[in-house]
Amino acid sequence: MIELNLYESVFAKMKNFLCPAQKSLPRARKSRAALVAEELEALYPAAECALSFEGDPFRLLIMARLSAQCTDKRVNQVSEHLFAAFPDVYAMAKAPLSEIEAHIRSCGLYQMKAKNILECSQILVEQYDGKVPADKKALLSLPGVGEKIANLMLGDVFGDPHIVADTHCIRIANRLGLAASENPSQVVKSLEAIVPKAEQSSFCHRIVWFGREICRAQSPRCADCPLCGKIESKNHLSGRSKTKSVT
Numbered sequence: 001m002i003e004l005n006l007y008e009s010v011f012a013k014m015k016n017f018l019c020p021a022q023k024s025l026p027r028a029r030k031s032r033a034a035l036v037a038e039e040l041e042a043l044y045p046a047a048e049c050a051l052s053f054e055g056d057p058f059r060l061l062i063m064a065r066l067s068a069q070c071t072d073k074r075v076n077q078v079s080e081h082l083f084a085a086f087p088d089v090y091a092m093a094k095a096p097l098s099e100i101e102a103h104i105r106s107c108g109l110y111q112m113k114a115k116n117i118l119e120c121s122q123i124l125v126e127q128y129d130g131k132v133p134a135d136k137k138a139l140l141s142l143p144g145v146g147e148k149i150a151n152l153m154l155g156d157v158f159g160d161p162h163i164v165a166d167t168h169c170i171r172i173a174n175r176l177g178l179a180a181s182e183n184p185s186q187v188v189k190s191l192e193a194i195v196p197k198a199e200q201s202s203f204c205h206r207i208v209w210f211g212r213e214i215c216r217a218q219s220p221r222c223a224d225c226p227l228c229g230k231i232e233s234k235n236h237l238s239g240r241s242k243t244k245s246v247t
């Protein structure tokens with residue numbers, strides 16, 4: 001059981017809150033990541049992408065673009081209507097911009113997202129034979145596609161696992177001392193160095209679930225955190241003592 005006093009509970013709402021169980025984790029970041037990954041896998045053995053893209057790379061690309069500053073639940077709802085109207089890349093490339101906007105309005109930033117979706121679909125049709133490219137550089141050249149979306153596509157569609165530094169990943173990696181930056185690219189670099197390549201995509205999916213359910217941005221459930229609670233009790237049983245802070 002992790003104890004969280006009133007001060008920690010208030011501090012938890014602040015940006016630089018560190019996990020109160022850090023002292024129980026191994027000092028070496030690679031060992032620390034391995035332990036966190038092991039416990040996350042036990043908690044979420046089958047964690048997958050929360051976007052319902054039905055195995056269709058084009059859908060995932062569009063849904064990932066819609067997910068900026070929007071919940072996955074909302075993206076799943078909105079996408080159902082969007083793809084009912086424009087079921088594939090060819091239909092989307094010919095869609096009137098105003099109709100795409102109308103479908104995705106509730107996702108926020110809808111005008112920019114609609115513009116990106118239309119232009120991206122047109123480029124896929126004109127330059128890639130209607131297919132989503134499996135190459136990171138090509139993905140990054142598409143409108144609205146940054147490293148987070150490109151890495152998600154590579155891992156979930158093209159079998160090339162990558163770190164996806166979304167808001168949950170950035171927050172939790174910092175709290176647990178696996179990264180020390182709010183910058184997504186820096187977090188990707190930090191985690192790439194300590195999470196085995198083959199596990200990177202599933203590690204990130206698990207972190208998303210953990211961030212939603214337990215290690216939330218506001219009011220993390222430290223008092224009954226299964227991840228750190230388990231790590232602490234393991235240390236207790238093995239008589240291991242970790243009192244030094246992590247750098």
Ligand code: SF4
Pocket residue numbers: 002018019020021175214215216220221222223225226227228
């Ligand atoms: S919820 Fe768990 S992992 Fe997150 S800060 Fe609290 S104890 Fe640490």
